[in-house]
Amino acid sequence: MLDLASLTELLDQPRKIVITTHHKPDGDAMGSSLGLYNYLIQQGHHAKVIAPTDYPDFLSWMPGNEEVIIYTENTKLSATLIADAEIIFCLDFNSLSRINEMGVLVGESPAYKVMIDHHLEPEDFDDYRHWDINACAAAQLVYTFIVDQLQHKELINKDVATCLYTGIMTDSASFRLPNTTSTVHRIAADLIDAGANNSRIHELIYSSSSENRLRFLGHCLANCLEILPEYNTAIIAVSKKDIARFDVNTGDTEGIVNYALSIGSVHLAAFIVERSDRVKLSLRSKAEFPANEICKKYFQGGGHRNAAGGQSEDTLEATVTKFKQILSEYKTLLNY
């Protein structure tokens, strides 16, 4: 691993830079990427954000969004940019498998790779690393990278601030998760001072549902929610048929699991959805319960303690049954 000080030197001159993030980007993935992008272009760098896949409309308003390249829609251009890059920033992920086929291209590129991330157990593909699992968002680490490492607080302009605020807000579940420290609030305050309109950002992210999405949410809560009182656990299981019936789009399922977790007695919530090729699980937990452990051990996934994801090649019914059986192993931990 190289010293970040030499990266600071590298960035003294305009460079060809690619910024990428994990597939199916969320608010932190796009917020951290575009935050860094809006910083780098002020320094005269030739920077491009390449997202491995598309992302929902409620994330498509951030400054610089119109310049984002979607890999699956522009494979040739993306491959050229990655091969020609001098520096590739890898934000909000730490394993090349998280960027699908792009992982091979990034791995083969002669560019310096910079990991800015807050997930557990980073893979060893990077040359530079700004990594902290205690950070609530990759956007928080982009902030500290710009301010503490590069000493460019004055370059946190309105565009940078808007993107970074969005990343921090979404990944901390609106400043609610246990990793929302006083430092995070101070950074958020700095970003507001730099021009981020916090109220407007909340509105753009959380109050931009489509009618379909809201009706789908209603269906999930009324018809698909199951509570297991002995495990303080709630499950929302959704079939392919439901997805088709409500014309559910990318991002429409995001956050639904949090409604299940909002029940006072629920310590663990699972959103289990049947997709075309596999079943996906999204887990959220309160306090110390390790949602990521279940995903890692049983569902080829992982994540953070309070927010994790996984998948299964079984049917929806079989996956739900397996999940319920696993809960007995965690009964004591769930009954705190």
Ligand SMILES: [Mn+2]
């Ligand atoms: Mn993140």
